[in-house]
Amino acid sequence: MEDGKFYAMKVQNIKNLMTRVPNNYSIEMVRILREINTFRLSHPNITQFKESYFTFEDEFAIITELAESNLYTFRENTELTNAQIASIMIQILKGTIHLHNQNVMHRDLSPDNILVFQNGQKFKICDFGMAQLLSSSKSFVGKPFFKAPEIDSCEEFSYSTQVDIWSLGVILYYLCTKKCQYQGKSIESIKRQDQTKVILLDDEQKVFEPVLNKMLQLNPALRIDAIQVLLELCKVNNEPQNNNLIEKHIQIEEEKQSQISPFIDDNQNGKGRAIFTDGSVYDGLWKNNIKVGFGRFIFNDGDVYIGEYKDGTRNGYGKYCYNDGNMYEGQWVNDSKEGLGQFKWNDGDQYYGQWANNKRNGVGVFTFKKDIYLGQYMxxxxxxxxMLITNDGGQIEIRRYENGKLVETLLKIENALK
Known part of the structure; x- marks a missing residue:
C-alpha cells in the first residue's frame, strides 16, 4: 500500500464458493461480510480493518493490519508472569466489552483469534479465522474446548454475550497452564458432571482462581459479565479502576440478587409467572414488577418471545415466533430488532444480517426465492x-442500488464449471 507498511490479506475465490452446496457458500459469504463489519468497529484491541475489494480474478479480498503471531503461538513460546497474564486478559476484555456494547457476540474467541502486536505488548481480537493466515500450520487443535456449552445445545433461551465469557475463562486457564483441558478432560464435560466443581490452579497462579471459576459457570446466567471480569483482573494487576465500571458492577450484583430471590412481598422479584387480563402470559425473571433477565412471553394472538429483557422490554438476545410461521432470532433493543439477527419467512425466504429499528439496515444476506443477495441494506x-448469486450457482452479478432502485450492474460472472 502507499504508506509502505505490510498488511494481512484474506482472499476468497467467488467461483469456488459457487461450486459448493448453496448453504455452505452462503455461510462463507456471511462470514466475510460480518468480518468486514466487525473490523470496522474502531477500538485499540480489535484488529484494524483497512479495505476490501473485488479482483479481476473473481476473488474478494479483505485487508487488515499485519500481526506478529497469534496468542497460541505466543504463549507456547513465552513464559508469562501473573502481571503479563492479567495484562493480556485486560486487553482482550476491553475489546470484548466494545463488541458487546455494539450488540456483537464473537462466539469463537480462542487463542487463534487473538493477534499479537508490538513485540508481545499489544493484543487484539480478530474474527472468523483471520489468525490462521499467519502461518501454514494447522489451526489450534484445542479450539473446540473454548466454545461455550450452550452454543451446541438446544437451550430454551438460546444464548447471549455470556458465551464469550466462557471462552475467555478457558483462555485465562490456558494462559495460566498452557492447557485447554483440566485433568485430561474438557472443562465443559467436567462442569456438566458437577456444576459445583472448582477449577484449581498451581500456587503461582492461585490469584486467578476466584475470577476463573466465576467465568466458568455452566449456567450462563450465573457467569459474571465482561465488565465484572475486567474489574477483578484490574484488582489482580493493581490497576486503577474506573468509577463508572464500579457502579456498573454494583448494579449487576443487585440485579443478580433480585433474580435468585423468590417473590417475598407485593412486588414481583425473582422468578415467577404473571397472567395478564388480555390473556398473555409471562414466565421469567422480575425486579420490582419489571421484566428483567431471561423470560418467555406468550402473547394473546399466539406470538411467542423467548429471550432477554431489560427494564421491561425485549433487550439482548432472543427468539420471536410469529403466529403466521415467521420467526426472528437475534438482537433486540427496546422491543425492536436491532443489531445482528436472522428472520425466516414461512415461505422459505430468509435474511441474516444487521437490523435497525425493526428494518434490515447494514450488511446482510437475503435469500429470496432461492437466489442469494449479499450486501448493504437501508x-x-x-x-x-x-452481490446476486443465482439459485443454481451459475451466475454472479455485482449491482449498485440507491434506496431500493437498481442503478447499474457493475459486473456479471458466468460460472464455467456449471
Whole structure:
C-alpha cells in the first residue's frame, strides 16, 4: 500500500464458493461480510480493518493490519508472569466489552483469534479465522474446548454475550497452564458432571482462581459479565479502576440478587409467572414488577418471545415466533430488532444480517426465492453494492442500488464449471 507498511490479506475465490452446496457458500459469504463489519468497529484491541475489494480474478479480498503471531503461538513460546497474564486478559476484555456494547457476540474467541502486536505488548481480537493466515500450520487443535456449552445445545433461551465469557475463562486457564483441558478432560464435560466443581490452579497462579471459576459457570446466567471480569483482573494487576465500571458492577450484583430471590412481598422479584387480563402470559425473571433477565412471553394472538429483557422490554438476545410461521432470532433493543439477527419467512425466504429499528439496515444476506443477495441494506431496501448469486450457482452479478432502485450492474460472472 502507499504508506509502505505490510498488511494481512484474506482472499476468497467467488467461483469456488459457487461450486459448493448453496448453504455452505452462503455461510462463507456471511462470514466475510460480518468480518468486514466487525473490523470496522474502531477500538485499540480489535484488529484494524483497512479495505476490501473485488479482483479481476473473481476473488474478494479483505485487508487488515499485519500481526506478529497469534496468542497460541505466543504463549507456547513465552513464559508469562501473573502481571503479563492479567495484562493480556485486560486487553482482550476491553475489546470484548466494545463488541458487546455494539450488540456483537464473537462466539469463537480462542487463542487463534487473538493477534499479537508490538513485540508481545499489544493484543487484539480478530474474527472468523483471520489468525490462521499467519502461518501454514494447522489451526489450534484445542479450539473446540473454548466454545461455550450452550452454543451446541438446544437451550430454551438460546444464548447471549455470556458465551464469550466462557471462552475467555478457558483462555485465562490456558494462559495460566498452557492447557485447554483440566485433568485430561474438557472443562465443559467436567462442569456438566458437577456444576459445583472448582477449577484449581498451581500456587503461582492461585490469584486467578476466584475470577476463573466465576467465568466458568455452566449456567450462563450465573457467569459474571465482561465488565465484572475486567474489574477483578484490574484488582489482580493493581490497576486503577474506573468509577463508572464500579457502579456498573454494583448494579449487576443487585440485579443478580433480585433474580435468585423468590417473590417475598407485593412486588414481583425473582422468578415467577404473571397472567395478564388480555390473556398473555409471562414466565421469567422480575425486579420490582419489571421484566428483567431471561423470560418467555406468550402473547394473546399466539406470538411467542423467548429471550432477554431489560427494564421491561425485549433487550439482548432472543427468539420471536410469529403466529403466521415467521420467526426472528437475534438482537433486540427496546422491543425492536436491532443489531445482528436472522428472520425466516414461512415461505422459505430468509435474511441474516444487521437490523435497525425493526428494518434490515447494514450488511446482510437475503435469500429470496432461492437466489442469494449479499450486501448493504437501508430501511429494508437494497442500497449501495449488492452481490446476486443465482439459485443454481451459475451466475454472479455485482449491482449498485440507491434506496431500493437498481442503478447499474457493475459486473456479471458466468460460472464455467456449471
Amino acid at each position: 430501511k429494508s431496501k437494497d442500497h449501495a453494492i449488492q
